[in-house]
Amino acid sequence: MLTESGTVAVKPADHKSRIRVVDLETGGNGPNEVCEIGWQDVVLGHDGAWKVDDERGSLLVNPGRAISPETMAIHHILDAEVATAPFWKEVASSVLRPEGGLLALAAHRAAFEQRYCTPRYTGGADWICTWKSALRLWPELPRFSNQMLRYLRMPEGLVHSIGLPAHRAMPDAYVTAHHLRDMLNETTSEQLIAWSREPxxxxxxxxxxxxxxxxxxxxxxxxxxxxxxxxxxxxxxxxxxxxxxxxxxxxxxxxxxxxxxx
Structure with missing residues (x-):
């Protein structure tokens, strides 16, 4: 979440009990520079069950170039909205390396996020790919996109309005976090990390x-x-x-x- 000054404020946490789900939106021109990052934490409760936490948020990012019309048609982020936003290198670490540390970072089709969330910003954190993990845990499902999993599975506790609009960073991370929570309650984080390292x-x-x-x-x-x-x-x-x-x-x-x- 953001403080009144616009900086990122995160709660301290035991790194073994917190996984941060992230989602990026990009500009669609050239190297597809980041124009938004969203996050949603999943935490291990005292009862031994993983839960979706209240810690979530998003930041607009100046991509350093114009956003393509094709990409604006997906996420609807305008050049004027990011013109005065900080650059990726200025905000990435504050989101990806919060106070208290993390067990891992997670994303749906995490290879995309890992292109931008490099070890320079993550400190070499492990990653969980919820797409790869869904293939392993729920192979009977017909489709495995983030939003299809949302409606095929209807995860318990997912507040429909918080998960909207789709194709914006925080709502997408929020939806992914519910898939991750259910995965963690079916198997171990170590297993999810291992699967995520393979194709x-x-x-x-x-x-x-x-x-x-x-x-x-x-x-x-x-x-x-x-x-x-x-x-x-x-x-x-x-x-x-x-x-x-x-x-x-x-x-x-x-x-x-x-x-x-x-």
Whole structure:
């Protein structure tokens, strides 16, 4: 939250009992400089259960360049609103390294946030990717975007109005925090961090003639072809299934990665 002077005020906390969910909005031109950061904390209660805390907030950030119309159409942040805002390097650490420390940082598809929330600003904190974790914990779900998980799962205690508007940093972080809370109450933070260090384990084939099939229904030769895919998550998922069956994984030459949506 912000003080009257506009600085970030955060509550001290035991670093082992607090995880900060962050979400970024960017300008959409050139290197996509940050124009907003939002955060929402998840804390370990005295009863041993993880809870969504009252500590949340957002800051506008001057991206140092004009925001593209395509990006404004998503988050509706105007150039005039960020013209006098501080630059990323001036505010990042105050949000990413709060007083009292953190067990980890978290984000949905955290690889995007990690492009900007570098160790220079985070102090080398561990990360939890709630997208990768959702693939592991809830593989039966048909979609895994932040907002689809919101409405597929309807997390307990999520106040609808606080989670709006979508595609703004604090509301998105607030929604993600409810997914994270439920994940932490199903498994350990150590397990979530470990999963987040690996590529995404897709529950189903995302494209092609085998689209929608579980990997266990795909024949070995097709799995070997997927293990040479340009997408890291597809390769990893196919390789994992091959190893599960006791087959050697020989991927050969892999072309540069191309993203896959799920």
């Amino acid at each position: 995404g384990l897709l529950p189903r084939v995302p494209s092609g003639t085998e689209r929608g099939k579980g990997w266990d229904r795909v024949d070995v030769e097709t799995l070997r072809a997927f293990a040479r895919d340009r997408d890291t998550d597809v390769r990893f998922s196919a390789e994992t299934e091959l190893r599960r069956r006791g087959n050697a994984v020989d991927v050969g030459v892999v072309e540069p990665e191309q993203g896959t949506l799920l």
